[in-house]
Amino acid sequence: MKSFTYTKADSLPAASDAAATAGTRIIAGGTTMVDLMKIGVIGPDALVDITGLDALDGYEVTADQLRFGALSKMGTVGADAQVVEACPALSESLWKAASPQLRNAATLGGNILQHTRCPYFRDTAYAQCNKRTPGSGCAALSGGETTLHAILGGSSACVAMYPGDFAQALIAFDAVVETRGPGGTRTIPFADLHLLPADTPQTETVLEPGEIVTAIVVPIIPAMANSTYLKARDRESYAFASASAAVGIEMDGETVRDARIALGGVASVPWRAKAAEDSLKGKPLTEEAAREAGRIAFEDAEPLEGSAYKIALGADVVAGALMEVKSRIGGQN
Amino acid sequence: MSKVPPDLRRPGVSRRGFLQGSSVVAGSLGMAVGAAQAQEAPASADARTITLTVNGKARHLSVEPRTTLVEALRDTLGLTGTKIGCNQGQCGACTVLLDGTRVNSCLTLAVMAEGSEVVTVEGLADPTGDLHPMQTAFAENDAFQCGYCTPGQILSAIACIDEGHATDAAEIREYMSGNLCRCGAYLNIVAAVEQVRDAQKG
Numbered sequence: 157m158k159s160f161t162y163t164k165a166d167s168l169p170a171a172s173d174a175a176a177t178a179g180t181r182i183i184a185g186g187t188t189m190v191d192l193m194k195i196g197v198i199g200p201d202a203l204v205d206i207t208g209l210d211a212l213d214g215y216e217v218t219a220d221q222l223r224f225g226a227l228s229k230m231g232t233v234g235a236d237a238q239v240v241e242a243c244p245a246l247s248e249s250l251w252k253a254a255s256p257q258l259r260n261a262a263t264l265g266g267n268i269l270q271h272t273r274c275p276y277f278r279d280t281a282y283a284q285c286n287k288r289t290p291g292s293g294c295a296a297l298s299g300g301e302t303t304l305h306a307i308l309g310g311s312s313a314c315v316a317m318y319p320g321d322f323a324q325a326l327i328a329f330d331a332v333v334e335t336r337g338p339g340g341t342r343t344i345p346f347a348d349l350h351l352l353p354a355d356t357p358q359t360e361t362v363l364e365p366g367e368i369v370t371a372i373v374v375p376i377i378p379a380m381a382n383s384t385y386l387k388a389r390d391r392e393s394y395a396f397a398s399a400s401a402a403v404g405i406e407m408d409g410e411t412v413r414d415a416r417i418a419l420g421g422v423a424s425v426p427w428r429a430k431a432a433e434d435s436l437k438g439k440p441l442t443e444e445a446a447r448e449a450g451r452i453a454f455e456d457a458e459p460l461e462g463s464a465y466k467i468a469l470g471a472d473v474v475a476g477a478l479m480e481v482k483s484r485i486g487g488q489n
Numbered sequence: 490m491s492k493v494p495p496d497l498r499r500p501g502v503s504r505r506g507f508l509q510g511s512s513v514v515a516g517s518l519g520m521a522v523g524a525a526q527a528q529e530a531p532a533s534a535d536a537r538t539i540t541l542t543v544n545g546k547a548r549h550l551s552v553e554p555r556t557t558l559v560e561a562l563r564d565t566l567g568l569t570g571t572k573i574g575c576n577q578g579q580c581g582a583c584t585v586l587l588d589g590t591r592v593n594s595c596l597t598l599a600v601m602a603e604g605s606e607v608v609t610v611e612g613l614a615d616p617t618g619d620l621h622p623m624q625t626a627f628a629e630n631d632a633f634q635c636g637y638c639t640p641g642q643i644l645s646a647i648a649c650i651d652e653g654h655a656t657d658a659a660e661i662r663e664y665m666s667g668n669l670c671r672c673g674a675y676l677n678i679v680a681a682v683e684q685v686r687d688a689q690k691g
Contacts, residue, residue, distance in 0.1 A: 161535055162554035162600050183601070190557070190596045191577050203554065205601055231590075235652075255667025256652070257645070258578055260590040261597065393666035 157190075158199040165206050168336050168368065174204045176338045176366025182206055184227055185262040187254075188270045196280045197271075197288060212265070212370050217242050222374040226265025230322070234259060242376060244484075245383035245402045249325040252387050255394045265369040267322050268333070268349070269361065273396055274316035276300060286313045287357040302462030304396075307454070307470075309424035314357030315460060316424060318350065323426035324402040325385055328418035331374040337367030346372075350425035379404035379414045382485050386477035387420070388469055397421030399470035401453075403477040405441065407485060412436045412445075417474060419453060422466050429453040432474065441482050443475070450474035539603040543568065544612025552599040559583040559594035562609060570610035570640045581668030584641035585609050591648040593667075610640035613647075622688060623647050626681035634672035642668045646682045655686045 165171035175182050179201035183189055192198045206212065206227070213227040217238040224233060233239055234250030254262065276282045276295040284293035296302050296315050305315040323346070331346040349361050363369070374380075383404035389395040400420035406413045415436040417429040432453035439445050450471030457467050536551050543566060550565045562568045562585070574582030576595050583595040586608035594607075613621035623643050626632070633639040645668045649655050654664035661682045662675065670678075 157555040159535070160554055162598070183598075186598060186601065187578055187593070187596050190598060193555075194576065203598075207601065255578075255581065256648070256654075256664055257581060257584055257591050257593045257667040258596075260587075261592045393663050394669075 157193050158196075160193075160200050161202045163202065163204050164208055165204050166208065168206075168209055168211065168370070171204050171206050171209065172337050172366040172368050174202075174366075175368065176364075177202070178365075180204060182368055185229070185266045187258050187262045188266065192271060192278075195278060197278060206368065219376070221376055222246065224264050224372045224374075226263060226369045226371055228264045229260060230254065230262045230264060230267055231256065231259035233264060241381075243325070243329065243374070243380035243383055243404075245325040245328065245380070245385045245404060246322070246374065248385035249321040249387075249402060252385060253321040264322065264372055267320060268326065268346075268372070269363075269369065270320055271360075272316035273304065273319045275304065277316055287316055287353070287360075290356070290358045296460065302460035303465075305460055305463045306424040307422050307457040307459035307463050307466050308419070308427055309352050310458065311353045311355065311357070311424075313355050314353035314424070316353070316357065317421065318423060318425050318427075319396050319421075320426070321385065321387065321397065321400060321420055323350075324400060324418040324420040325383075326372065326374065327426040327428050328383075328402045328404060328416040329374050329377060329380055331372055333369050334371040334373065335363065335367045336370050337364050339364070341370075346426070347428060353424050377404075377414070378406040379416050382406065382481050383416070384477050384480050384484070386473050386480060388473050389421075399466050399473045401470070401474045401477040403474070403481055405436075405478070405481045405485065407441070410440050411438055412441050415449075415478075417449065417453060417478075419470060419474070422454075422457075422470050429474070431455075436478075441478065443479060446475040446478035446482075447471070449478060537600065539600060541599075541602060541604075542606040544608060550599075554598065554600050556599045557595055558585070558587070558597040558599045558602050558607070561599040562594065562607070568609050568611050572637055572640060574638065574641075579669065580638065580641075581645060582638050582641040584644045584668065586644055586648065591645055591667075608644070610643060613643070621647070622685050623681065626684045627678070630677045630681040630684065632674055632677040632681040634674050638668060638670040638672075642670065642678055646678065646685070649682060650686050650689065655682055658683070 181200040183203045183205050184207055212225045215224040215228045230250050234247050240247045276285050277288050282295045284295040286294050296305055306317045326346045333344050385402045387397045387400040389398050397420045399422050402418045404416040415433040417432045419427040432449040435449050435452050453474050454467045454470050536553050538551050541548050552561050559571055562571050572582040574580035578593040578596040583593055584591050585594045588605050623646050649664045655661050658679050661679050
């Protein structure tokens with residue numbers, strides 16, 4: 157690992173001011189950053205440790221919202237009974253991610269900003285990666301291995317997949333993030349946080365230099381109570397999603413009043429499937445309707461050859477998640 | 490009769506003791522000597538002294554910002570029970586308890602652990618030498634083959650029960666999944682966890 161200087165921040169303004177310097181990065185849980193520093197993908201000159209900023213830690217669940225400090229740990233929040241009750245999809249997206257050891261260290265703020273697991277991004281033996289080295293090309297698009305790549309939201313410069321799970325639950329339920337930068341505080345809709353790769357895949361979010369995520373807020377809506385996160389992966393546990401879906405349903409008698417569907421493992425950014433949601437509204441939640449929603453969720457997919465399997469798999473995951481929620485609603489009656 | 494060569498049966502000249510003795514700092518030499526030697530090690534411009542409570546004892550050690558916790562434990566403190574496997578947070582061989590929760594020490598910067606309590610496999614047996622029940626259960630159930638992953642597995646298994654995630658075999662497997670081992674000992678690891686869980690209920 158390349159040498160760097162280390163500072164422990166004693167205030168949020170000081171941290172954001174320091175982090176605005178080129179070559180300086182914020183560190184909290186470190187589970188992704190230390191890994192990427194070891195393999196030479198990133199090599200900061202300076203790290204600013206924000207784990208001592210207690211105001212960023214802790215979380216609360218009220219009647220109106222879930223509010224997570226950015227330093228809240230994935231493991232703690234994922235296992236919290238209040239979070240499970242308020243929104244099963246949020247809890248499941250956390251405890252189905254990573255391993256217990258990683259979840260004990262990883263923070264929610266870091267989780268939503270994690271880098272892609274694209275093998276070409278992670279392997280510096282490949283010169284071509286527009287995300288790692290802007291302008292160098294894309295090894296995946298140049299005839300490389302493509303089984304792990306995005307089939308939604310990719311560009312001619314980058315087809316790297318956004319790897320997270322929690323983000324799908326956040327985008328499905330209209331979360332917002334609160335930030336503090338050198339210029340002050342602001343609130344960003346989660347759906348606006350991540351940028352499509354387009355021609356600049358190295359720029360992954362709208363965050364300005366030095367801007368630090370301080371909290372994640374999820375306003376409570378009825379569809380959250382009947383929600384789930386279904387994750388299909390190569391092995392039963394501790395793997396990134398091949399395809400996943402966060403779904404939530406609000407019923408009005410026998411018909412769907414509100415539907416929320418977000419997709420993981422298939423897109424370049426956290427992905428809300430609004431057309432699929434709309435296809436369900438006002439109709440009974442049948443298996444046929446669920447399968448149609450799954451098909452619609454992927455009708456704009458543009459897969460490379462190796463990742464074409466994700467269309468059918470993703471449609472099945474969406475349908476399966478919807479039927480799981482239906483069975484849970486049924487179980488309550 | 491034991492098949493262990495006589496010279497390795499002598500107290501203090503075990504293979505492990507020999508290897509530790511040949512490393513930078515011998516854990517058996519005690520913390521004062523260990524700390525002194527750590528201070529004498531060639532330090533980078535940004536090296537700093539941190540304090541950790543390791544297995545109940547305060548340890549002062551000099552680390553660079555890029556030193557990981559597992560490197561500090563093994564290379565500086567001579568506590569070689571914690572293993573480096575993948576060194577990428579994927580295999581769990583480096584699992585330790587940090588302030589009571591299990592983490593991958595290979596992804597933890599030692600400077601960020603300043604002031605923390607660390608428990609490694611060396612801290613599990615009681616002062617008389619009696620093994621922790623999980624260590625005994627691993628031995629009784631043959632829950633290892635080559636044994637390289639075992640220290641991390643044992644710490645993870647203890648945490649698995651403490652966290653309340655050892656209800657049944659499926660849950661044990663899920664919550665042991667951060668410890669990847671290719672030797673096929675999982676059945677026996679699950680049995681060891683179940684044995685300790687049931688004994689604690691007893």
